Amino acid sequence: MRAALGYNYDVMPPLAIASTVPPDQQPSLAWLAEVAEAMLTLQVNSRKIEKDQERSSPTHGEHEGIRIRIKSGALNAAAIMQHLTDYIMDGGAKGRPSSLDDYTELFQEVKRPAGTTVYDDDRVFARMRVAGPNPMTIERVAALDDRLPVTDAQLQAVLGPGDSLARAGEEGRLYLTDYAILSGAEAGTFPSARKYLSAPLALFAVPAGRSTSRALVPIAIQCEQKPGPSNPVFTPQDGLAWRMAKNVVRVADGNVHQASSHLGRTHLVLEPIVVASLRTLAPSHPVSVLLRPHFVGTLEINDMAQKKLIAPGGGVDMVLAGTIETSRALVVKARESFVFSEAMLPQALRARGVLDADALPDFPYRDDALLLWEAIREWVDAYLRLYYTSAASVQADPELQRWAAEVGAADGGRLRGFGRDGRFDTVESLADAITLIVFTASAQHAAVNFPQYPIMSYVPNMPLAAYQPAPDRRDGYGEPDLLEMLPPRDMAHMQLSLGYLLGSLQHTRLGVYPDLSTPRDPSGLLGSVISTLETVADEVAGRAHFADPLVAEPLARFQKALAGIESTIEDRNAARVPYTFLLPSRVPASINI
Ligand code: MN
Numbered sequence: 001m002r003a004a005l006g007y008n009y010d011v012m013p014p015l016a017i018a019s020t021v022p023p024d025q026q027p028s029l030a031w032l033a034e035v036a037e038a039m040l041t042l043q044v045n046s047r048k049i050e051k052d053q054e055r056s057s058p059t060h061g062e063h064e065g066i067r068i069r070i071k072s073g074a075l076n077a078a079a080i081m082q083h084l085t086d087y088i089m090d091g092g093a094k095g096r097p098s099s100l101d102d103y104t105e106l107f108q109e110v111k112r113p114a115g116t117t118v119y120d121d122d123r124v125f126a127r128m129r130v131a132g133p134n135p136m137t138i139e140r141v142a143a144l145d146d147r148l149p150v151t152d153a154q155l156q157a158v159l160g161p162g163d164s165l166a167r168a169g170e171e172g173r174l175y176l177t178d179y180a181i182l183s184g185a186e187a188g189t190f191p192s193a194r195k196y197l198s199a200p201l202a203l204f205a206v207p208a209g210r211s212t213s214r215a216l217v218p219i220a221i222q223c224e225q226k227p228g229p230s231n232p233v234f235t236p237q238d239g240l241a242w243r244m245a246k247n248v249v250r251v252a253d254g255n256v257h258q259a260s261s262h263l264g265r266t267h268l269v270l271e272p273i274v275v276a277s278l279r280t281l282a283p284s285h286p287v288s289v290l291l292r293p294h295f296v297g298t299l300e301i302n303d304m305a306q307k308k309l310i311a312p313g314g315g316v317d318m319v320l321a322g323t324i325e326t327s328r329a330l331v332v333k334a335r336e337s338f339v340f341s342e343a344m345l346p347q348a349l350r351a352r353g354v355l356d357a358d359a360l361p362d363f364p365y366r367d368d369a370l371l372l373w374e375a376i377r378e379w380v381d382a383y384l385r386l387y388y389t390s391a392a393s394v395q396a397d398p399e400l401q402r403w404a405a406e407v408g409a410a411d412g413g414r415l416r417g418f419g420r421d422g423r424f425d426t427v428e429s430l431a432d433a434i435t436l437i438v439f440t441a442s443a444q445h446a447a448v449n450f451p452q453y454p455i456m457s458y459v460p461n462m463p464l465a466a467y468q469p470a471p472d473r474r475d476g477y478g479e480p481d482l483l484e485m486l487p488p489r490d491m492a493h494m495q496l497s498l499g500y501l502l503g504s505l506q507h508t509r510l511g512v513y514p515d516l517s518t519p520r521d522p523s524g525l526l527g528s529v530i531s532t533l534e535t536v537a538d539e540v541a542g543r544a545h546f547a548d549p550l551v552a553e554p555l556a557r558f559q560k561a562l563a564g565i566e567s568t569i570e571d572r573n574a575a576r577v578p579y580t581f582l583l584p585s586r587v588p589a590s591i592n593i
Contacts, residue, residue, distance in 0.1 A: 002279045007272070007412065011306055012328065015335055016272040016414045018299045025278075025299045027077065031507050031592060035080055038505055041109050042497050043087065048108030049493065050092030077304035084497060085308075085315055089191070093493040097483060103459050106493055110500050113454040119461045122236055125246055126204055126216040127362070129177055131579045133451035133462060134257035135365035136265075137177045138204070140353025143169045148176075148201045149227050150220045154235050158219050159207055172359035173206040175216060179252040181260070181333065183225055187465075188323040190313070193488060196466040197321035198223045202249045206360060215362040221245040223470035230472040240477040247463065247485050248470045254462040255321055255330070257448065264334030266445040267305065270298050270591055272413025273437055280403040286387040286548075287400060287434065290380070293513050293545060294441040297592025309498075319487070319495045321465035341417035344432055345373040345439065364579035365447055368569055372443040372510075372582060373435070375561040380438060381431040382554035391426045400424065442510040446587040453503030459492040502593055510587040511562045513555070515544035 006019040027035075097103060104112060118124050129138045144150055144165065152164045159168070168174045182199040189195065203219045221234045223245055234245040274295045281288035310316045310328055317324040342348065349355040349366055357367070388394050395401075405422040406412035424430040456462045468485045471477060487495065508514075546555065562584040569583050580586060 005275060005278055007275060007414075009414075012268075012332060014414065015268060015332055016275070016412065017306060018271060018275045018303070021299045021303050022278065025274075025295070025297075027297055027300050027592075031297060034505050034507055035077070035501070038501050039080060039084065042084065042500060045107075045109035045497075045500075046087060046091045046493075049106060077300050078307045081304050081308040081315070084501065085318070085494070088494050088497055089490070091490070091493060093489040096488055097486065097492070099483070100460060102489055103486075103492055106489070106496050107457075110457070110496065113458055116458040116461070119458070120243060120246070122218050123215065125249075126218050127577065128250075128253070128455075128462075129175075129202075129204065130216060130360075130362060130366075131364040131577070132253075133448060133455055134253050134261045135363070135447065136261040137179070137253065137256060138175050138352070138354060139178070140172060140359070141169065141174050141176045144174075144176075144203070147225055147227065148203060148220070148222055148233070150203055150233055154233065155205065155219055157235060157237055158217055159205060163205075163208055168205050168208070171208065172353070172356060173208065175204040175206070175354075175360070177202045177204070177249065177253070179249075179256060180225055181256060181330065182252055185255075185321075185330070186323050186326045187321050188317065188326065190317045190324070193467055193491075195321045196251075196469050197255060197326075198248045198252060198466075198470045199225050200245070200249050200252050200470075201225065212361045216360070218246075221249055223248045223472075232472075232474055234471070234474065238474045240479070240482060241471045241474050243482055244471040244477060244485060247466060247482070250462050251321055251464065251466045254456070254464045255327070257462075258316070258320060258464070259327055259330035260334030262445075262448045263305065263310070264331045265338050266440055266448060267298070267302050267591055268331065268335045269338060269340075269415065270295070270437070270441055271302050272415050273407055274298050276403055276406040276413045280406050281399055285399055286383075287403070289546065290383055290434065291437060292516060293508070294438050294590050296508055296516070296590040298441070298590055301592055315494060315498050319464045319491055319498065336416075338415075339417040340415055340433070340436065343417075343440075344436055345369060362576070364572070364576065365582070367572070368565075368579065368582035369443055369447065371565045371568060372584065372587070373439055375558060375565060376438050376443070377431065377435045378561065379554060379558035380434045381427075382557070383551065384427055384431050384434065386548070386550050386554075388427045388430070394424055394427055394430055400430075441590050442587050443582055445591045447581050449591075449593065450503050450506070450581050450586065452499040457496040457499035457503070459487055459495050463487050464495055465491070505593045506586060506588055507592050508589040510584055510589050511559045512589065513545035 001022070004020070005022050007016040008019045009016060011017050093106060104116060115124075129135065150165065155165055155168065156163060165174070178201050179199045182197060185197050185199070187195045187197045200221055200223045202221045204216045205219050206216055207214050218236065221242070222231060223234075224231045227233070234242050236242055238245075277288060277291055277295065283289075283292075308314050310324070310331065312324045316327050320327045322330065342351065346355065354360055354363060354366060357363070388397075401423055404419040404424050407415050408418040408422050419433065420429065424433065463486050465487060466485050467487060468481070546552070566584050573579065
């Protein structure tokens, strides 16, 4: 494997990307079938937007599906993505929207997500920061700095006369989303319109009191980092200017979501770990046996992302706000500034000041993610202790130490903070690292990936680019100004289609470890289907994957813990606005879309 697979530092410099996708990491027929199904739905959706009744018939859709396979030749992920962008740009959704209805009418064959009519509600806007696609930016602040001159009067207009910035700060009730990473980002024009991207600051607060149902409310937005006469503080009192400022935040959040939280800090964190694992660990090494199911499809989908999705002229160039160079630079910056040892979930939440559930009661991502983190940690720890009985046994495993060194090495995976000086010295530190790998491949990716369909496909929820500048005064705007900020219909169609494809395909499942040894041989499809049916029971228990009978007991405990988390989250959802992205049944084991 070391001869066949290396690191390429040239395609997204200086990040380490796999030099190739080895045959055993290429997509399974089952994955391709799921993608083909989603593509069929999108093609029928496109025809229905064109209102071409004859061409929108399912028969035609099926026919098109066959054409995809023929056209794409190898039928790999990159070919599929090329086809998607080609036919959408060929399609019938053109021009500026005349009302928000133009966005809902893009949902024909693709089902329209619930809740699209309440998107502009202030409470929904606040909740998107803690239960939306990007719950990774919000942080607690003790006080505001000079960049954001909000007054007590502005805070009191929302929270009532008894409150103040000082008191809210002291009580841990002030929260900020700071999009400084977007400062100076150059906005693009591709494919056909001038786009805008700001680096806003948005202030939120939790109302005073002891009630556990206290939720975040928005207090103020400033559209750029430096205050000034043409960059005023907007508040909910400002009518249309406030609604436009919220759009500025949504666009910033969407760009940070895709470049940083999603691509940079899940997909591209796993990439060098997968490569180093394949290169340094024998397939029979216990760490490799545990991790391989969490790597399924990752190199392939990342190869597609690199060659098509984030290539010049690709989907990201079209729908995101920055020039493609800007967007790619953001991805690189997000991934390079990621420090593995600081990303352990409880520590990372504490560092952002959002771990305390008394101060911030409503944070569904945090609450559900912590349950999964603990369950994964217990499973990984129990599994590793079957093979490593002491710190000395970790230190004495040359294969493991070579893996640890290569993930962080300058001529290896270039991931910061992996192990201590590129080594693991204790079972605990190894268990932490492997927990973060499994968590990132499963729960973390699910939390940022799967909102792409139910939330982001309805473009006003999170437009990925603005098409008018941020508001620069507090009055004098009308409804048309609000609509003019939003994407044209073709780009909305593209955002919907990408969101549906990437956000609806749930392949593999956390806690299920199928036998990966079945060869991917199309001519042997029937045989493999039969053998799959025969081994379903074993696969569910994970026995087919783990040859060691000692694994069965801790694995059964992990599966039981996941079932318990499923009902805990169901119970929570009965008592809150539902947050479903971390239901274990909806969390794939690996990043494969
Ligand atoms: Mn993804």
